[in-house]
Every structure is written in structure tokens, then in C-alpha cells.
Amino acid sequence: MIAVTTDGRDIDLEVAKLSGEGALQKVRPVDTHMQRVAREWGKLPTPDTSDPTYYGRPVLKEPVWHWAIPLYFYVGGAAGASLVMGSAAQLDRSGELENLMRRCHWAGIIGSALSGAILIYDLGKPSRFHHMLRVFRPTSPMNMGAWILSSVSPSAIVAAMFAQRRGILGAFGEISGVASGLSGLALSTYTGVLIANSAIPVWQESRRVLPILFGASAMASAGSIFDMFFEDRAARRVTYTFGTVGRAAELAASIALERQAGRVPHVARPLHTGASGFLWKTATVMTAGSLLLSVLPGRSRKRRVAAGVMGTLGSIMMRYGIHQAGVASARDPRATFRQQRAGHGAAELD
Amino acid sequence: MPAKGFFTDTTLCIGCKACEVACKQWNQLPDDGFFFTGMSYDNTVALGASTWRHVAFIERPVPLQTQDAGAFSWLFSSDVCKHCARAGCLESCPTGAIVRTEFESVYVQPDVCNGCGYCVVNCPFGVIDRRSDDNRAWKCTLCYDRLREDMQPACAKACPTESIKFGDLDHLRAEARARVEDLHEKGLREAYLYGEDEHSQPGTGGLNAFFLLVDKPEVYNLPPDPVVPTKKAKDAWTSMGVAAAGMALAAVGAVLWGKER
Amino acid sequence: MGTSYGRGGATTFQQDLQNADVIVIQGSNMAECHPVGFRWVMKARERGATIIHVDPRFTRTSAVANIHVPIRAGSDIAFLGGIINYILKNDRYFKDYVIHYTNAPAIVSDEFRDTEDLDGLFSGWNQQTTQYDKESWMYKGVDPAPAAGKREAGADRRGPIRAEHTDPTLQHPRCVFQILKRHYSRYTPEVVEETCGIPKALLIKVAETLCRNSGRERTGAFCYAVGWTQHSVGVQYIRTAAIIQLLLGNIGRPGGGIMALRGHASIQGSTDIPTLYNLLPGYLPMPKAKSDATLADYCRNNESPSGWWGEFPKYFVSLMKAYFGGAAQKENDWCYDYLPTLSGDHSHMNTVADMADGKLKGYFVMGENPSVGSMNGALQRKGLRKLDWLVVRDFQLIETAEFWRDAPEIHRGEVKTKDIATEVFFFPGAAHTEKSGSFTNTQRLLQWHHKAVEPPGDCRSELDFIYHLGVRLKKLYARELNERRNWPIRDLTWNYPTEGPRHEVVAESILEEINGYTTSDGKPVAGYTSLKDDGSTACGTWIYSGCYRDGINMTARRKPHWEQNWVAHDWAWSWPSNRRLMYNRASADPEGRPWSDRKKLVWWDEQKKRWDGYDTPDFIADRPPSYRPSKEARGKDTISGIDPFIMQADGKGWIFVPAGLEDGPLPTHYEPEESVIRNPLYGQQCNPARMEWRRRDNPYHRAFEDPRFPYVLTTYRLTEHHTAGGMSRWLSWLSELQPEMFCEVSPELASERGLANGGWATIRTARAEIEARVLVTERMKPLRVRGRTIHQIGLPYHWSSRGIVVGDTANELIMFVADPNVSIQESKAFTGMIEAGRKSKERRAVTSGAFVKQIDPEYWQRDLPIARNRGGGPHDSKAVETKEGNM
Numbered sequence A: 001m002i003a004v005t006t007d008g009r010d011i012d013l014e015v016a017k018l019s020g021e022g023a024l025q026k027v028r029p030v031d032t033h034m035q036r037v038a039r040e041w042g043k044l045p046t047p048d049t050s051d052p053t054y055y056g057r058p059v060l061k062e063p064v065w066h067w068a069i070p071l072y073f074y075v076g077g078a079a080g081a082s083l084v085m086g087s088a089a090q091l092d093r094s095g096e097l098e099n100l101m102r103r104c105h106w107a108g109i110i111g112s113a114l115s116g117a118i119l120i121y122d123l124g125k126p127s128r129f130h131h132m133l134r135v136f137r138p139t140s141p142m143n144m145g146a147w148i149l150s151s152v153s154p155s156a157i158v159a160a161m162f163a164q165r166r167g168i169l170g171a172f173g174e175i176s177g178v179a180s181g182l183s184g185l186a187l188s189t190y191t192g193v194l195i196a197n198s199a200i201p202v203w204q205e206s207r208r209v210l211p212i213l214f215g216a217s218a219m220a221s222a223g224s225i226f227d228m229f230f231e232d233r234a235a236r237r238v239t240y241t242f243g244t245v246g247r248a249a250e251l252a253a254s255i256a257l258e259r260q261a262g263r264v265p266h267v268a269r270p271l272h273t274g275a276s277g278f279l280w281k282t283a284t285v286m287t288a289g290s291l292l293l294s295v296l297p298g299r300s301r302k303r304r305v306a307a308g309v310m311g312t313l314g315s316i317m318m319r320y321g322i323h324q325a326g327v328a329s330a331r332d333p334r335a336t337f338r339q340q341r342a343g344h345g346a347a348e349l350d
Numbered sequence B: 001m002p003a004k005g006f007f008t009d010t011t012l013c014i015g016c017k018a019c020e021v022a023c024k025q026w027n028q029l030p031d032d033g034f035f036f037t038g039m040s041y042d043n044t045v046a047l048g049a050s051t052w053r054h055v056a057f058i059e060r061p062v063p064l065q066t067q068d069a070g071a072f073s074w075l076f077s078s079d080v081c082k083h084c085a086r087a088g089c090l091e092s093c094p095t096g097a098i099v100r101t102e103f104e105s106v107y108v109q110p111d112v113c114n115g116c117g118y119c120v121v122n123c124p125f126g127v128i129d130r131r132s133d134d135n136r137a138w139k140c141t142l143c144y145d146r147l148r149e150d151m152q153p154a155c156a157k158a159c160p161t162e163s164i165k166f167g168d169l170d171h172l173r174a175e176a177r178a179r180v181e182d183l184h185e186k187g188l189r190e191a192y193l194y195g196e197d198e199h200s201q202p203g204t205g206g207l208n209a210f211f212l213l214v215d216k217p218e219v220y221n222l223p224p225d226p227v228v229p230t231k232k233a234k235d236a237w238t239s240m241g242v243a244a245a246g247m248a249l250a251a252v253g254a255v256l257w258g259k260e261r
Numbered sequence C: 001m002g003t004s005y006g007r008g009g010a011t012t013f014q015q016d017l018q019n020a021d022v023i024v025i026q027g028s029n030m031a032e033c034h035p036v037g038f039r040w041v042m043k044a045r046e047r048g049a050t051i052i053h054v055d056p057r058f059t060r061t062s063a064v065a066n067i068h069v070p071i072r073a074g075s076d077i078a079f080l081g082g083i084i085n086y087i088l089k090n091d092r093y094f095k096d097y098v099i100h101y102t103n104a105p106a107i108v109s110d111e112f113r114d115t116e117d118l119d120g121l122f123s124g125w126n127q128q129t130t131q132y133d134k135e136s137w138m139y140k141g142v143d144p145a146p147a148a149g150k151r152e153a154g155a156d157r158r159g160p161i162r163a164e165h166t167d168p169t170l171q172h173p174r175c176v177f178q179i180l181k182r183h184y185s186r187y188t189p190e191v192v193e194e195t196c197g198i199p200k201a202l203l204i205k206v207a208e209t210l211c212r213n214s215g216r217e218r219t220g221a222f223c224y225a226v227g228w229t230q231h232s233v234g235v236q237y238i239r240t241a242a243i244i245q246l247l248l249g250n251i252g253r254p255g256g257g258i259m260a261l262r263g264h265a266s267i268q269g270s271t272d273i274p275t276l277y278n279l280l281p282g283y284l285p286m287p288k289a290k291s292d293a294t295l296a297d298y299c300r301n302n303e304s305p306s307g308w309w310g311e312f313p314k315y316f317v318s319l320m321k322a323y324f325g326g327a328a329q330k331e332n333d334w335c336y337d338y339l340p341t342l343s344g345d346h347s348h349m350n351t352v353a354d355m356a357d358g359k360l361k362g363y364f365v366m367g368e369n370p371s372v373g374s375m376n377g378a379l380q381r382k383g384l385r386k387l388d389w390l391v392v393r394d395f396q397l398i399e400t401a402e403f404w405r406d407a408p409e410i411h412r413g414e415v416k417t418k419d420i421a422t423e424v425f426f427f428p429g430a431a432h433t434e435k436s437g438s439f440t441n442t443q444r445l446l447q448w449h450h451k452a453v454e455p456p457g458d459c460r461s462e463l464d465f466i467y468h469l470g471v472r473l474k475k476l477y478a479r480e481l482n483e484r485r486n487w488p489i490r491d492l493t494w495n496y497p498t499e500g501p502r503h504e505v506v507a508e509s510i511l512e513e514i515n516g517y518t519t520s521d522g523k524p525v526a527g528y529t530s531l532k533d534d535g536s537t538a539c540g541t542w543i544y545s546g547c548y549r550d551g552i553n554m555t556a557r558r559k560p561h562w563e564q565n566w567v568a569h570d571w572a573w574s575w576p577s578n579r580r581l582m583y584n585r586a587s588a589d590p591e592g593r594p595w596s597d598r599k600k601l602v603w604w605d606e607q608k609k610r611w612d613g614y615d616t617p618d619f620i621a622d623r624p625p626s627y628r629p630s631k632e633a634r635g636k637d638t639i640s641g642i643d644p645f646i647m648q649a650d651g652k653g654w655i656f657v658p659a660g661l662e663d664g665p666l667p668t669h670y671e672p673e674e675s676v677i678r679n680p681l682y683g684q685q686c687n688p689a690r691m692e693w694r695r696r697d698n699p700y701h702r703a704f705e706d707p708r709f710p711y712v713l714t715t716y717r718l719t720e721h722h723t724a725g726g727m728s729r730w731l732s733w734l735s736e737l738q739p740e741m742f743c744e745v746s747p748e749l750a751s752e753r754g755l756a757n758g759g760w761a762t763i764r765t766a767r768a769e770i771e772a773r774v775l776v777t778e779r780m781k782p783l784r785v786r787g788r789t790i791h792q793i794g795l796p797y798h799w800s801s802r803g804i805v806v807g808d809t810a811n812e813l814i815m816f817v818a819d820p821n822v823s824i825q826e827s828k829a830f831t832g833m834i835e836a837g838r839k840s841k842e843r844r845a846v847t848s849g850a851f852v853k854q855i856d857p858e859y860w861q862r863d864l865p866i867a868r869n870r871g872g873g874p875h876d877s878k879a880v881e882t883k884e885g886n887m
């Protein structure tokens, strides 16, 4: 006889236990995600018939990704942009940019390794990360991303190992360098597609800008990192130019994004209000600041570092801002309703 | 195997929540906690990882055309995963955990899902969610296990008024159209179908679980014109191309331009 | 229903509701409380029927109805009376039906005086007993035996009812029809509006819809449940609907009838084979000490010279044979003296009051949770505290089993656990899946369920418990078994076969006994028509006879509906004789032809010389429509070919009930014990015959306009929970759906009392104070009565202190007061106060002792002077004399 705990009826409690895969879950109690409703208590539950919602409850589920994902966007972006710079540097046959190239490759290797780690960390079931590569599914940007990410490190490593060699190996290294640059291009921009390919109104609405913004921001990020950490006279101008173009493009893309999303005013709301609005606006200011610093005459190290810091902060805050805006957008049923009522649902496709 | 699905006729629903309980019982899902919401009789709030059927209660200051009860009516609607013909969750799943079954339903394979959470933001109806313990995505299976045994889904079986009709989609669609006509004849002009086919909901290619409603979709917390995100992703992919090209150009330019000085 | 039609059960079955052209659901929240049966209402709606829901609240039933009529709780007789008035005034009744099948033509005694003449009282009020003497209500020249209710009255003067006592032209001023007309003439739309708060136009709309959908071609049905029964005039609520249905010709016809929706899974079963103190199985009355000293007296009091109850002795003798087997012989009056006799009212509230006064030693609580589900929780627990022992059998450790350590008065320190001497025994019960047996559902359908799993641990079925209790009692008395007083135990037949590892009684063997058998060879009888009064048959419950016909368990039949017609005879088995629609002879005209093709059910087949139809005819199978009894006819032979109500002494549906009721032959509007307004119709405020318990631990508010308690309170159920919660508050899947006790209030009341949706409110009566969450909803509508606004507050009553979700109990608020006919409490309409915020810890939540010091000077306004100074209640009970002292 197995000893069992019994209740007052002397009933084997195991009898009533839920079993099976569904049963094991521990559920977040309703009240934690209901706090907002609790605050609305007191208001009479009379619906607004002209602009109805279901008690103001969200239609969509919030993104479940936590802090690691915006960080991944940033790190991955910076790594990818570095690799792009690295493979562009191959064009220079003078050897002056060898250092830059090496640094780019290493930034790519470290960055993509870190990205992978962060990504796995964010997974609900990290032990199953490799399931990402079970299939090849072009409709899933995340699946594409997994393939991209997994192609980055090998090519970057090969490039790092052989690019400076001569002969066959060197050629192999150079081809790998170009490949790593291509995957870097993909790595730093696909994340824009990743979130644009979603039901979240603010992301979906700004889908035409997001990859550009993310790409530009990746350039700015990479530029800023090089600005801050390396003092390579030969490469300075290259990274500086790359970064500055990135900053300018990031700023332009930010403005474009706001306008894109703002085609349905309600959809852009998270960019103006709340935590997401704050992050977004500050990011823009930072990026603008770093751009200003980098285009003003004079190239002191101090100023470059300052521009780098601001640029980095701008890029990071931008990613968090976008992430938070997505969360806020999912929470707001009217964002979905108005977007679709404005003809920006499926109607837009005709 | 003919495509199977649900036709949920909300005008027949009496808000008894038998479907909610039957689903939980069959699938052995735990409760969502005990919290008085003050939202009419709805205390489970929304669909989620532990609630695969959810009955909405709408008190509205608008009369039904067939009812004499003052300027008021109370609507019920039992919501569920739509098993979309073009399913955002399925198309976005990077692991292939979500598959289309022989019944044309959308099924998450629990042993494959790695909890990336991408399906969650890709469902235009806010249906699928991650479990809060092991983070796997979890939603209505259309009772795949029961269908395999030639049984109907637990929720439909439990519904006392046949508000939830389960069957071959072709039949259901025909039935639903006839039903709308019938209701119109009876004076309930507001009745219409939501998502019954590709024509009525091009964004999703039609829902395998569609509804008969009598007010705007928003009232029931349903999106008015949902679209599977992949359909719009082309724009983003294009932009990505532009971005990549621009970036490549910028890099090349920087190297060439930087070197010249 | 028993007094009006002859049998105390729903006249129809739920599947038949789909054939209705109009369905009035009143006094029930059918969609929420009977969701599975409600599918047939939805079917009817889909077929074009109009669904009308009359309810103080807009509920899930109202949500799918065509018309919702918000009504002031406790005013239904006025509303239905208004409909009767409309029917009569506009000549909308079904003439052929009324003349032939009802007692409308009967002429009533010259002594009869109506409430019209006596300001709300009928003739016969006896100031001494404060009850009615009912002689003056009888037909002129003859006393018909009632088929239900109090049957002993007037047994001496009984005789068959004959044509000379009637006026088929309905013109005689003292015929039932004319009396009815006069009685309801004051129930005008204006008066209804003043009484019920229902706009005139709405009443007329409902009345018109009903009339339009009745007659030869069309039929309408009524559905009710405890929204009607739980009033101090509850039986008369149902009577009013019974009258409407007779006037409109809606009884015994498809799509017609009155669907009494019963509560618990087998609550119909528990009145058929009763758990009621005053009945033996099959509605045979329990012998009364006063009037039934001998078997001869008992039979004389209960046998009717006319109609089906002439068969009474056969059923009784067969029952005694089933109880006592060989010991029951003609010589010893079939052991009649073994039966206990009633000395008074032993209904629930009386018993509890007696308990509280220390008159009871022990108490079995099986499948009930009175501490939560019964009125005045504090008084309930006070009773439990005074017991020596208490046995509780349940699935959970319910509040009734835990009253000694978890109760409001314990938490507040008014009562200490160590002062409670009651010894509590808890027995775990087996659930229905863990035992075999039958349920008798709301439509008298017996359905067998088979054991699916063994009960866990020590859980056992009731059958097992009772059986072993019997075995042990026999053992306990073994040494003294031959002492005369122990003969009932000695002779009780108790030899049931057992099976399985736990030696459980074979449940089917009980069904066999219920069905009945011939004593010589033990062969099952075919039905109650085979029962004899000579001891050659034994039968546990005559109305169930036939359920085990030919040794086949008829109740376990499960032929699907697609293999048979809509009546579905081969699904399970219903009493009587597997009839699904009772009194269905009335679906044919006097000549035996269906009233219309559309509403065809049974008919006289001239070729076969038999009644035939879709349902089993509820008539003597070979009695032609043309049959008329001779003057000498007795018993069954008095039933003429046009008497569809065969259980009635005159074979007719009783519009006017000359015998069997305590509070009048015609329904009359009285206000609830506690009301917010004065009775707009009569000087008599409340039902004069109501049962009261005037005790200090059961205080009443003023009869009307009590400034301390200005709101109407009503209580009800939610789909998500079950009654006192024993089966739902322990289940997470149900508990999450309705997690907290709440009250429903209108936005107007919320702003008047400063209540916030989702916040807390305290609700108070003189009995107790409880707290609840507030649900502000437009489903609660304030009513306008004479320029005044009347607010009603809704309270579900499912919560208490144990289980997964807990909350205060609505029943702490409610007093003991009851309908005089069936002793059902008035829990659907009373008064109270509501305030924002939670109840304070110090204030008493419930009474635990003397509570009200003085009688309220306004108290007497309930009754006309002649009806005051109430002494003992009905049933000869002395309910009001208590140690607590009269108020």
C-alpha cells in the first residue's frame, strides 16, 4: 500500500488530481493581469456603443518576450553591421584596414555568439533551441533569423581565421568574409521584419520602416562601438562615416516610422505616451545628439566617445522603446480596432 | 478527411459556460485563479493558456430587434481558437511545432514547441499564449485526441443549446448562411457571419471556427478586419532588402571614401 | 398542481416545449438553472414561438427571451390575475374545453363568500384556530375529495359529483366561472401596474400574446420553479397559472401544460418516494394521529368515492405488503398500527425550531447543507448546537458538519466551541458515478445510472448506509425483537441481495420492490392496474409500478431519439405508466378527435375501440368518449368519457379548488411577510393562513414601508454554482467562474447608496448582516409604483465559509415564514438595507440568541383585525410557542 494523504472523506486525493500535460501548468492568477480592471472598478460597466471595446480588455496577447529580446536586437544588429563593415573592408587591398577587419570579424563572432545566447535565454524552453533548425520556413522570420544567426558565426570564424592569409586559404577566407558580410546584412535587418511580421498594430503599421530603422540603427551601433573603443587612425574615417550615415539614417527612419505608424493616429500613441513614448523620444534625442556631435567640425577623441555613448544609448533605447510600444499597442484594443477600421487591416492588401 | 470546424451561433448561447468547463475537464486544465472582475458574469476574462474556451458577457444599452426589453440587451458569445485557414501562429512558428492536421485544424505539438513566443504576437485574435510554467505555447487543439477517436469536441458536446455546432465545414457554412437568412426573416436584421470564408475575411482566408454575431466584432472583442501577419510581411521583406542594400552601399562607400582621404 | 389537476408533478415533459407557440417562464430562471432542458425552449423559439420571461431581474433567460417583464418580487398573483381578468373580460377562453374539462360549470355552496366581500379573506375564517374552516368552499350539495393536499377534511359528506351540480351554460351566479369572473374583476391593468410595477401596455401585450397562441390550433406553456414556490403564497402562485392554462385549454395538449422545474437531480423522486414527513410513497398520506386512528378511518379519509382515488386501498395494502411482507395480513389490518402517525407539523423549519428549543436529540443530514441552504442560518446552527448527536453524510466537510468551529457566531466569539456538546459524525458519501441507481427528473422520468467506478476510500452510497443501518438496528434489537413495540423492526422486510467486494445491496433489487410483485411467486407486476387490496401483491410505490415490468429495468432503456418519435417512449421510463404528457385525453375534443391536426396527440380509435396516439393515453384505454357513469357507479367507474383529469373526484381540472388547500379556493394577491408597499388590493396584507415563527431569534420587519429596510431583496442561483455549494465551491473549474459572493444592484440604486461596481456592500436585515461584492448592472431595473421608485437587490445564495471560494451566506438574512400548504419558506421576497463598504467586525453578522427585545408596534398591520392574534399554525403545529417566548 502506498501511503496517501487523505481528506476528510478519507478519499485518495490523487483521485481528483488533474493529470496530463495541460494540468501541470501553474497559472498566473487572473488578478495579476487584471489589476487594471480592478482600478477601473467603480466605473459603471456601460459600454461605449459608438466605439466599443470589451471592458477595455486587450484583443491581442502582449509579446511574451522580456528584456533580453531588445538587447538581442541591439547586439545582433551591432554584430551584423560590424561584419558588413568587415567584409567591405576587404575591398581595401592596402592592408591599412586589416585591424578593422579583424576587429569586425571578432565583433561579429562575439556578438553573434552573445546573440545566440540571449536568444536561447529568452526561449521558453531553452533546451529545445535546436528545434528552430528542424524546419526551413520562409514564412517565419524567426525561423529565417535562426538560420541567419547560425550562418553568421561559422562564416565570421572562417573569415577571421583565413581572411589575412594568402592563397587558397586566403581566398576561402575572403569568400567567407563576404558571406559573413551578407549574413551580417541579414542579421542586422531581419529583426525589423521579425517584429513587423506580427499582429501588434504599431509594429505592423510601421513594417515598411522597421527593417530600415533597425538596419540604420545597427550601423549606428557598430559605428558607436568602434568610436568608443578603438582608436585606429586608418579605420577611423571608415567607421566614422559608416556610423554617421547610420545615425542620420536612424534619425530619418525614426521620423518616418512615426509618420508611418501615425497614419492611424491611435496606433502611434505608444510612441508618444507612457514608458514606451519616453524611451522612444529619448532615443531619438540621443541619436540626434550623437549625429550632431559627429557632424560638427573637429574630431577630438572625447567628442567621438561622447557621440558613441549617445549613439549606443540611442540605439538601445530605440529597441526598448519599440518593444515597449509593442506591448502597449497589444494592450490597447482600440489600436487594433481603429487600425483595421481605418482600412489598414486586410483591406490594405487589395 | 473533410475539414472540420465550429460554427458558433451566439444567438443560441445562454451563457452557461458548460463549454468552458467541459474543455477544462477534458484537457485537464487548471483554474485561472479566483478573482471577481465586476465585468458582468465574466470572471475568466480572456482566452489563454489555461482557458481555451471563453464566454464573453456583453451588457449593452442597445435593444435587440426581436426583443421587447427596453433599451438593453445581454449578449453571450463563446470564443475559441479560430483554426484560421491562414493561421498567423502556424505560419510564424519557427520550429514547425504548429501543424495543420488532417482535420484542417491548427495544432500545437507540445513536444516540439520551444516556447519562443513568436506565435503569441502573430495571432491576430490574441488566442494562443504561453504557459506560465514551462512557457510552451498552449491553445485549443480542436480536441484532436477526440476527433481521432471519432468523437466530437468536448465543448460542442457539452453545449446544451447547440450554440456550438461542430462538423464538416462545408455543411456548417451552408447551415450558417441559412441561419442568417432565417434570422433576418424573423426580424433579427443585425445577424451576420463573422469569418465564415475567405470572401468574408480575406485576411485570414476564413476561419474554421466562425461565428454568428449581432453586433460589431469589437463588442465581442474580435478584430473587425484581421489579417494574418505573413500576408503583410512582403512589405517588410522588401524594406529589409532596401535596408541591406543601403547598408552595404554605406559600408562600401565608407571604405572607399574613408580610404581616399 | 396536485389540487388543480390531480397529480403533483409537471403536466408535461421538456421535449414537448418545442411544440409550444408561446412559453411563459415565470418564477424560474430556466436558462441558468435548467440549461439542458432549456434547449427545448430555444427549439421552440427557433420554430417561431414567443418566449416571455417574467422576473425581477434580467437574467440569462431574459437575454434570449422575446419579452422580458420586470416584476416586483412577490407580486405574481396580481400579474397573473390581471391576465385572467383579461381573458375573461375579452371572452378569450377556450369555451369547449372550459365547459367540458374544467369545473367552471360547478355550482359552489351558498355559504361561500369571496375575498371581494371580506376585504381579502374568504368565508370560513376561524378566529380560534386562525385557520380556515373549508366547508363553505365546497360544491353545492357534495364534497369532492381532493386528489392532493389536505384530504381528510369533509370525508363524511363525500359522494360522486353529478350533472345536477353544474351549469354548462356558465351563467349560474354561483357557478365557478361567475365566481372567478367576480374574483378577478379588480385585477385590472391599472391595479397590476400599481402592484407589480409592470406598465399596463406590457401586461396587455403578454395577455394578448398568450390568448393569441391558445385555442384549437395553438398552445402555450408555463414554466416555473422556486421563484414561485418560495413565497408565503407559493402554492397559489402556481394555482393562478393552473387557472390560466385551464381557461386557455392548454393542459393535456402538446406544447401546453405547466412545466414545474424541479431542483436537485432527483428531487421529483424524493417527493414520489418521499423524504417528506407527511407522505408515504406514491403520495399516500401519512396517517395522522388525530383523524386516522384505525385503518378504516385512514381509508375513509383518503379513498374517494369517485375518480381514480377510489383505488386507494389497493395501493396502500400493496405498500404494506412491501414493507412488512408476510407479517402484513388482513387480520392485523396489514400492520397499519406499525406506521408512525403524525402528531403535528414536522417540516424542516418546525423541526429546526424544535431543535433550537432543545426538543430533539439527534439529526441525520444526508445530502443537504442546512447551515447554508436553509433560512436563518443562525437559527439553524443554534438548533444543531442543542443536539446530542448529528450525522452528516456528504462529499465534503460542508458547513453543516463544521458548524461547531467555523461559523459567524464562533468567529465573533458569541459562541465558544467548547460549549457545544453536539457529537458530530461525518460519513463520506459516494457520488452518483460511484453507485448505481435511478434519478427521477423534473418530468417524472426515471433514468438509471450505472456505477462507473468504485467509490474511493470509505465512501459509501446512501443505499449502503441505510441498509446497514437497518441491519444493525435489527441486530441491536435482536434480544427484544418480540416485544410488541419492536415488531415494526422485526417484521420489516430487509433481505436484499448484495454484491461486490463490499457487499453492497444490488440497487436493482430495490427497483424491483418499488415496481411491485405478486406475493405468491415474486413475479414483477405489469403496472399499478394489477395491484390488489387482498394482499396478493406488494408494491413499494404504486405510481412507479411498471418500471420493472417483465423483470426488465425499464428505466435503463436508452434508445436514441433518432430511432423513435419525439415523445421517445423507449428512453427510460416515466410515471405514471410511461406517460410523458399527463391528462393527454384533453388533447382530443369531447368526441375523442384531436382538437386540431397541428396539436394532435391522442385520440379515440373507433375501429380498435381504444385510445391511441403518440403518447401513452392517460385514460382508461377502452373507455369510449361517449361513456357516462350510472348513478350507482363508484371509483373508477365514475370517470366519464369526457373526464381527462382522472385523478380528480369529478374528473375535471379544478379552476376553483373546493378542498385541499389551506389558504383559499382561488388565488388572491397577498403581499410577502415583508414588503415595501401596502397591499393595493385588499385590507388583508399577507396570506392569513401563512406559517410564522414569532421568536426572538426570528424577528420580522414591519409589514410594509419599514423605514429601516426600504429595499426588496430576492435570492436565486447562478449557473456556475449549485445551491448550498457543497458540489461547486469545492471545484476549481466552477469556482473560478463565480469566485465571490456578490449582490446585483441597478445603477440608480448604486448612485443612491454610493455603491461602486466591484466594491463592497453590506446588506442588512433584522436577522443578520452580510457583505458582498457589488455588481452594478442595468439588468436590475428600478420599478415605478404609484410614483414611487422601488429598488430590488439580487443575492445569489451559494457561498459560505468553506470550500475553495468563500463568502457570506445570503440565508443568514432570511426569516422563517412559510406557505401554509407545503411549509416552503419565503426566500424570494423580503426587505432589507444596503450600504457601501464591508461589514464591521464588531457588528453582529447573525443572531445567536434573543435578538429583538420588543414586538414592533406596526407588526399587526399584516392582518385584518379578525385575523390577528394568531395562535397555532396550520398542521395543528404549535410552531410559535417557544422557550424564547412569544413576541
Ligand SMILES: Nc1nc2c(c(=O)[nH]1)N[C@H]1C(S)=C(S)[C@@H](COP(=O)(O)OP(=O)(O)OC[C@H]3O[C@@H](n4cnc5c(=O)[nH]c(N)nc54)[C@H](O)[C@@H]3O)O[C@H]1N2
Binding pocket: C026, C027, C028, C029, C030, C032, C033, C034, C054, C055, C056, C057, C059, C071, C072, C073, C074, C075, C076, C224, C225, C226, C227, C228, C261, C262, C263, C264, C714, C715, C716, C717, C718, C719, C720, C721, C722, C723, C724, C828, C829
Ligand atoms: N446551475 C444551477 N442549476 C440549478 C440549481 C443550482 O443551484 N445551480 N439548483 C437546482 C434547484 S435545487 C432548484 S430548486 C432549481 C431552481 O430553479 P429556479 O427557480 O429557476 O432558480 P432561482 O434562481 O432560485 O429563481 C429563479 C428566478 O426567480 C426570480 N424571482 C425571485 N422572486 C420572484 C418573484 O417573486 N416572482 C418571479 N416571477 N420571479 C422571482 C429570481 O430573480 C430568479 O431569476 O434550480 C436547479 N438547478
Ligand SMILES: Nc1nc2c(c(=O)[nH]1)N[C@H]1C(S)=C(S)[C@@H](COP(=O)(O)OP(=O)(O)OC[C@H]3O[C@@H](n4cnc5c(=O)[nH]c(N)nc54)[C@H](O)[C@@H]3O)O[C@H]1N2
Binding pocket: C226, C230, C263, C264, C366, C367, C368, C369, C370, C372, C373, C374, C375, C393, C394, C395, C396, C398, C429, C430, C431, C432, C462, C715, C716, C717, C722, C723, C724, C725, C726, C727, C797, C810, C811, C814, C827, C828
Ligand atoms: N435564499 C434561498 N435559499 C434557498 C433557495 C433559494 O432559492 N433561496 N433554494 C432552496 C432550494 S430549492 C433548495 S433545493 C435548497 C438546497 O439546499 P441544500 O439541499 O441544503 O444544499 P445542497 O448544496 O444542494 O446540498 C446537497 C448536499 O448533498 C451532497 N450530496 C450530493 N450527492 C450526494 C449523495 O449522493 N449522497 C450524499 N450523502 N450527499 C450528496 C452535496 O455535496 C451537497 O453538500 O436550498 C434552498 N435554499
Ligand code: SF4
Binding pocket: B081, B082, B083, B084, B086, B087, B088, B089, B090, B106, B122, B123, B124, B125, B126, B127, B128, B139
Ligand atoms: S486564432 Fe490564432 S491561434 Fe488560432 S489558428 Fe488562428 S492564428 Fe492560430
Ligand code: SF4
Binding pocket: B089, B092, B093, B094, B095, B096, B097, B098, B108, B112, B113, B114, B115, B116, B117, B118, B119, B120, B136, B137
Ligand atoms: S512558442 Fe512554440 S508554437 Fe509558438 S511559435 Fe514558438 S515554437 Fe512555435
Ligand code: SF4
Binding pocket: B022, B023, B024, B026, B027, B052, B053, B080, B139, B140, B141, B142, B143, B144, B153, B154, B155, B156
Ligand atoms: S475543441 Fe476541445 S480543446 Fe478546443 S475549446 Fe473545444 S473542448 Fe477545448
Ligand code: SF4
Binding pocket: B012, B013, B014, B015, B016, B017, B018, B019, B020, B055, B076, B078, B158, B159, B160, B161, B162, B163, B164
Ligand atoms: S455551452 Fe453553449 S450555451 Fe453554454 S456558454 Fe457555451 S456556447 Fe453558450
Ligand code: SF4
Binding pocket: C033, C034, C035, C036, C037, C265
Ligand atoms: S447539472 Fe445536470 S441536471 Fe442540471 S442541467 Fe446540467 S445535466 Fe441537467
Ligand SMILES: [Mo]
Binding pocket: C226, C262, C263, C264, C267
Ligand atoms: Mo431546490
